Amino acid sequence: MTTNTTNATNAANELPAVPANPAALPGMSRLGISQLPLLLLAACCLLPAVQTLLAVYLQWHTAISYSVLKAVMIAIPIVIWWRRRDMSLRDWLGWKRPSLRGSVGVGVLMAGVILGGYYVGFRNLLDPAPVAAKVRALGLIEYYWAMTVVVSLWNSLLEEYYWRVFLFGEFRRYLPGKLAVCLLGGFLFGLHHIFALLPLFDWPMVALFTVGTMAAGAVWSWMRVRGRSIVDCYISHLMADVAIMWIGYDLIMRAG
DSSP: OHHHHHHHHHHHHSOOOOOSSGGGSGGGGGTOOSSOOHHHHHHHHHHHHHHHIIIIISOSSHHHHHHHHHHHHHHHHHHHHHHHOOSOHHHHHTOSOOOHHHHHHHHHHHHHHHHHHIIIIITTTSOSHHHHHHHHHTTOGGGHHHHHHIIIIIIHHHHIIIIIIIIHHHHHHHOSOHHHHHHHHHHHHHHTTHHHHTTTSOHHHHHHHHHHHHHHHHHHHHHHHTTOOHHHHHHHHHHHHHHHHHHHHHHHHHHO
């Protein structure tokens, strides 16, 4: 009985296999390829960085550039899945019963590292003025907690959808090893945060915090490699974002 239960648990945690020959499946005949062309995949990997560059760093028609590019980032993955249809939507999304103990545990650990690092090591090293100035320039200083809700609930959901559903699945089609998928997913996930960090901190801190987001992205990719639900990644991501937004609030209060 115990053996059967263990086997059932392991089976539930396994990722659906990437089809060995997706082009032979009916859905793939519409797309004609089993893998995205590398140039198209590279463009998809860089799209979040372009969105952050335009909407946050350059503040180029922020409301329009943010909304339009987010819409594109929602549409591209679902269109590609629809044209392929080599696995069910549920399997593609990684939608299964979450392990709340695991997701909350990872989230608490990440939030603890973020807040502990800030209050123990970085609080007195960071200049709060640029953070307050950027939030004010975006017209969000009076709506900070509303922005916190959006970032924590909505933006983290979109990032998990784009990075740990779409790009994670594409990386699996190209890369043979699980470690390579985690490392590449983490590296690219962290890379696009540079443009969000540049207006706020000096280069050493930008580099350090970028490495931190890369590590977080690798952990969430590892959770997916281990067969965890996308909901687990989302819950822990949400908790990490709340910790980050609290630090932003503290910096704004210190700036006066």
